[in-house]
Amino acid sequence: xxxxxxxxxxxxxxxxxxxxxxxxxxxxxxxxxTFGSAPDFLDFCHPDAPGCLILDIKMPRVSGLELQxxxxxxGISFPVIFITGHGTVPASxxxxxxxxxxxxxxxxxxxxxxxxxxxxxxKHRRFRQEQSELKRLRTRLDTLTPREREVFRxxxxxxxxxxxxxxxxxxxxxxxxxxxxxxxxMGAQSLADLVRFAEKLGIHSSAG
Amino acid sequence: xxxxxxxxxxxxxxxxxxxxxxxTRPQTPLTGKNVLILHAFESNVPIFELTDRGLRKSLDAxxxxxxxxxxxxxxxxxxxxxxxxxxxxxxxxxxxxxxKIDLVITLYQEALQFALNEARDIFPEVPIVALYVPLGxxxxxxxxxxxxxxxxxxxxxxxxxxxxxxxxxKRVYVATGANPMEKSLENSAxxxxxxxxxxxxxxxxxxxxxxxxxxxxxxxxxxxxxxFMGFAADVTGKNYTTREVGKMLGEVSxxxxxxxxxxxxxxxxxGGSLISFEYIGTRAxxxxxxxxxxxxxxxxxxxxxxxxxxxxxxxxxLKHWNLSESALPKGSIVINKEPTLWDFRYYLLxxxxxxxxxxxxIAGLLVQKRRKRSAEESLRQKTEELDQFFxxxxxxxxxxxxxxxxxxxxxxxxxxxxxxxxxxTAKRFLDFVHPDDLVKTQDAVSTLASQRRxxxxxxxxxxxxxxxxxxxxxxxxxxxxxxxxxxxxTERLKREAEAxxxxxxxxxxxxxxxxxxxxxxxxxxxxxxxxxxxxxxEAAKRFLAQADPDITEVRQILEDxxxxxxxxxxxxxxxxxxVKKEMPGDEVLDLNKTIQEVLGxxxxxxxxxxxxxxxxxxxxxxxxxxxxIQLQQVILNLLLNSxxxxxxxxxxQRKITVKTAMAxxxxxxxxxxxxxxxxxxxxxxxLFEPFYTTKPEGLGMGLSISRRIIKAHGGDxxxxxxxxxxxxFAFTLPAHPGDPS
Numbered sequence: 001x002x003x004x005x006x007x008x009x010x011x012x013x014x015x016x017x018x019x020x021x022x023x024x025x026x027x028x029x030x031x032x033x034t035f036g037s038a039p040d041f042l043d044f045c046h047p048d049a050p051g052c053l054i055l056d057i058k059m060p061r062v063s064g065l066e067l068q069x070x071x072x073x074x075g076i077s078f079p080v081i082f083i084t085g086h087g088t089v090p091a092s093x094x095x096x097x098x099x100x101x102x103x104x105x106x107x108x109x110x111x112x113x114x115x116x117x118x119x120x121x122x123k124h125r126r127f128r129q130e131q132s133e134l135k136r137l138r139t140r141l142d143t144l145t146p147r148e149r150e151v152f153r154x155x156x157x158x159x160x161x162x163x164x165x166x167x168x169x170x171x172x173x174x175x176x177x178x179x180x181x182x183x184x185x186m187g188a189q190s191l192a193d194l195v196r197f198a199e200k201l202g203i204h205s206s207a208g
Numbered sequence: 209x210x211x212x213x214x215x216x217x218x219x220x221x222x223x224x225x226x227x228x229x230x231x232t233r234p235q236t237p238l239t240g241k242n243v244l245i246l247h248a249f250e251s252n253v254p255i256f257e258l259t260d261r262g263l264r265k266s267l268d269a270x271x272x273x274x275x276x277x278x279x280x281x282x283x284x285x286x287x288x289x290x291x292x293x294x295x296x297x298x299x300x301x302x303x304x305x306x307x308k309i310d311l312v313i314t315l316y317q318e319a320l321q322f323a324l325n326e327a328r329d330i331f332p333e334v335p336i337v338a339l340y341v342p343l344g345x346x347x348x349x350x351x352x353x354x355x356x357x358x359x360x361x362x363x364x365x366x367x368x369x370x371x372x373x374x375x376x377x378k379r380v381y382v383a384t385g386a387n388p389m390e391k392s393l394e395n396s397a398x399x400x401x402x403x404x405x406x407x408x409x410x411x412x413x414x415x416x417x418x419x420x421x422x423x424x425x426x427x428x429x430x431x432x433x434x435x436f437m438g439f440a441a442d443v444t445g446k447n448y449t450t451r452e453v454g455k456m457l458g459e460v461s462x463x464x465x466x467x468x469x470x471x472x473x474x475x476x477x478x479g480g481s482l483i484s485f486e487y488i489g490t491r492a493x494x495x496x497x498x499x500x501x502x503x504x505x506x507x508x509x510x511x512x513x514x515x516x517x518x519x520x521x522x523x524x525x526l527k528h529w530n531l532s533e534s535a536l537p538k539g540s541i542v543i544n545k546e547p548t549l550w551d552f553r554y555y556l557l558x559x560x561x562x563x564x565x566x567x568x569x570i571a572g573l574l575v576q577k578r579r580k581r582s583a584e585e586s587l588r589q590k591t592e593e594l595d596q597f598f599x600x601x602x603x604x605x606x607x608x609x610x611x612x613x614x615x616x617x618x619x620x621x622x623x624x625x626x627x628x629x630x631x632x633t634a635k636r637f638l639d640f641v642h643p644d645d646l647v648k649t650q651d652a653v654s655t656l657a658s659q660r661r662x663x664x665x666x667x668x669x670x671x672x673x674x675x676x677x678x679x680x681x682x683x684x685x686x687x688x689x690x691x692x693x694x695x696x697x698t699e700r701l702k703r704e705a706e707a708x709x710x711x712x713x714x715x716x717x718x719x720x721x722x723x724x725x726x727x728x729x730x731x732x733x734x735x736x737x738x739x740x741x742x743x744x745x746e747a748a749k750r751f752l753a754q755a756d757p758d759i760t761e762v763r764q765i766l767e768d769x770x771x772x773x774x775x776x777x778x779x780x781x782x783x784x785x786x787v788k789k790e791m792p793g794d795e796v797l798d799l800n801k802t803i804q805e806v807l808g809x810x811x812x813x814x815x816x817x818x819x820x821x822x823x824x825x826x827x828x829x830x831x832x833x834x835x836x837i838q839l840q841q842v843i844l845n846l847l848l849n850s851x852x853x854x855x856x857x858x859x860x861q862r863k864i865t866v867k868t869a870m871a872x873x874x875x876x877x878x879x880x881x882x883x884x885x886x887x888x889x890x891x892x893x894x895l896f897e898p899f900y901t902t903k904p905e906g907l908g909m910g911l912s913i914s915r916r917i918i919k920a921h922g923g924d925x926x927x928x929x930x931x932x933x934x935x936x937f938a939f940t941l942p943a944h945p946g947d948p949s
Contacts, residue, residue, distance in 0.1 A: 011489040014736045014740070016737065016740040016768060016775075017739050017740045017743070020741070020747065020765075023748075023765060024750075027751050059818070063817060083739070106736065107741070107742045108733040109746075113743075187276070199765035208380070
């Protein structure tokens with residue numbers, strides 16, 4: 001389906017269901033890894049690859065919802081597809097609030113699950129890309145001097161060079177040099193790029 | 209009541225009988241003792257007649273019967289010739305020579321002398337009672353015992369009585385005959401009258417012929433009385449009797465005539481202190497009897513027989529002369545008295561006693577009658593009451609016989625069965641009984657025929673319209689009669705059947721409700737295999753669509769699909785048996801197995817996260833009898849109840865223990881223990897009430913229906929709190945007798 005290696009994790013205490021889901025996912029070209037309980041999954045060292053989690057909401061000891069909480073605590077951010085034998089409104093509301101991506105009621109059509117899985121993988125993939133771009137930008141941001149960070153903040157806030165120079169108490173020419181260096185260090189081709197990066201990094205103009 | 213009455217009557221009659229006996233019963237009969245009564249004169253003179261009367265009476269009473277009494281009248285005065293006396297001796301010889309005379313009674317001196325002289329050899333050595341001998345007569349000294357009776361009229365006494373009756377009397381006309389005895393009497397009277405000298409004027413009439421005497425008396429002044437002293441002959445020598453003269457005097461006299469002899473009483477004289485010839489005869493007879501009996505030695509008997517005078521009066525004379533009866537001396541005999549009640553006092557007393565007795569009898573009978581009537585009345589009243597009850601009773605009441613016929617029926621029979629009474633009594637009652645109930649009805653009749661009661665017997669009777677009504681009978685019998693009461697229980701049975709059906713439906717609804725509570729758990733149970741099947745099937749399709757399908761994998765998938773399908777249908781089947789509406793079954797069950805079947809449907813985890821269900825099933829548990837589905841429902845209800853109690857408990861504490869054990873050897877017990885919130889002690893009993901619930905979503909029917917099911921199986925159910933928290937619900941069922949394990 002996608003070129004990139006990805007994994008689908010299945011946590012269900014019911015062995016036949018677990019086994020059937022693994023086959024279905026495998027037949028659709030997914031890499032499925034199954035777990036009989038939530039703790040088993042938590043103990044598993046999952047590969048750094050796009051993936052999604054299929055979680056039975058009703059399980060002994062640690063339920064799907066509890067596992068969702070634990071994963072959030074650990075910063076593991078797989079999209080979660082809940083499956084349940086008998087959906088209850090409070091459980092599903094709670095699941096969605098906790099960021100569940102999908103909620104499927106057993107028994108479900110294979111398409112429903114596979115579509116959800118694809119959406120999940122895609123989502124995770126995007127999430128991973130964004131995460132990696134942000135990481136790159138942060139690394140670049142770290143290379144800026146404090147003066148360049150000031151200039152970066154004021155430029156993305158829409159200030160003209162002359163205004164920036166005035167605010168920082170220096171000459172317009174100097175600002176032009178700083179600005180060029182910020183563009184270069186951040187890998188921005190245009191001011192628009194720079195503004196987008198600033199947004200992603202959460203840099204806002206303090207001069208309001 | 210009757211007894212005293214009859215006693216009284218007997219008493220009255222008995223008294224009467226005794227008095228009769230005393231009068232008639234002869235004392236020791238003097239068999240063969242003969243008494244000769246020898247009269248000096250003729251037989252028909254009143255004095256003799258009266259004397260004879262007294263003699264006969266007392267001799268007879270003393271035991272000398274009529275055949276042993278011999279009366280001879282010598283008639284000496286009218287036949288003074290010696291030849292007559294001679295002939296008399298011959299006659300007496302003829303009559304008495306060959307006969308032993310044991311005692312002779314003579315009347316008058318002449319007869320005594322005849323006996324002692326001419327007839328001396330005829331009656332030798334025989335004691336003689338000599339009556340009417342004059343004063344001063346001395347019999348010759350003889351070996352023969354002679355008891356004399358001396359005639360001495362009570363002139364003085366009579367005058368005294370006369371003066372009491374006629375106090376105003378100033379004159380006394382003394383009328384008497386002129387024969388020697390009478391003259392002698394007059395002379396002695398004159399001496400007696402000296403006492404009244406100066407008060408009374410006495411006029412003696414004995415010197416006059418009878419006509420003169422009569423004339424004198426008839427012209428006596430009103431202040432006079434007549435004293436008649438007897439009359440055998442007048443101065444001319446003409447013979448009379450005292451009675452006839454007294455009668456004449458009485459007829460002509462304008463004043464009361466008093467006499468001295470009872471022969472005149474009733475024949476003209478008012479009365480007086482009289483010589484009673486009858487009394488003398490009586491006394492002489494009694495003396496004769498005493499001598500003959502030898503009770504008294506003859507030697508010891510006084511030689512003179514004293515016979516007292518008797519105050520006697522003629523009531524008619526007293527009335528005629530207007531003489532006061534109250535002036536009569538005590539003990540007076542009054543003749544011719546118009547009978548007063550007093551005279552009949554003995555009859556009256558007897559009669560009265562009889563009347564009293566009869567009154568008592570009548571009163572008794574009346575009382576009895578009244579009692580009987582009151583008894584009859586109360587009986588009638590009771591009968592009426594019973595009749596009323598009989599006819600108003602809603603129940604069917606009847607009297608029948610063991611031959612099988614109704615004898616009496618109350619209106620309810622007609623009302624309930626629709627027949628007319630005649631139709632019911634015309635046939636045997638068995639003809640109305642439903643054919644299927646015939647045998648047991650005949651059995652019941654046999655039971656009744658053997659005098660035993662039949663209670664709560666039920667059978668069906670055919671109504672006029674052809675339908676059948678159920679009747680419940682209570683019957684008893686006496687002899688060949690059957691007393692029976694029946695109640696139409698058709699409606700009741702219908703209601704009971706409806707109630708049973710409703711109860712069954714309720715149990716069904718309850719099971720459905722239970723299922724409702726189980727829905728999510730059941731959905732999970734069913735959806736798991738369905739999910740697996742669906743996913744497997746889809747996977748297989750995809751595998752097969754690949755270029756080089758892994759057939760082994762597909763076969764594996766198909767096998768799993770089959771297994772999961774079985775698993776799903778298994779759940780469905782189990783649920784269906786629980787929810788299915790069925791007639792209660794009756795089978796022998798192993799409760800351990802039943803519990804496992806229930807736990808096969810539900811899993812702890814699927815009911816409540818973290819819930820663990822532990823079972824401790826006793827291998828010694830005996831089998832029970834009952835309906836499997838109902839008992840499964842009970843166990844399921846108890847489990848769900850425990851689950852509900854632990855909904856708020858921490859997951860790690862969610863634990864149920866299902867335990868079986870034998871209780872007291874004869875019943876199997878099942879307990880479900882949870883670690884939940886426990887029960888409010890005040891609610892323990894209410895827990896089993898319908899619609900009582902502590903669960904917000906509960907119907908409140910589970911426990912109530914469970915307990916009802918257990919009770920219907922002959923068991924019981926209860927609840928208690930555990931010492932270490934939570935509650936235990938338990939039930940017991942009687943062990944099946946056929947299972948001795």
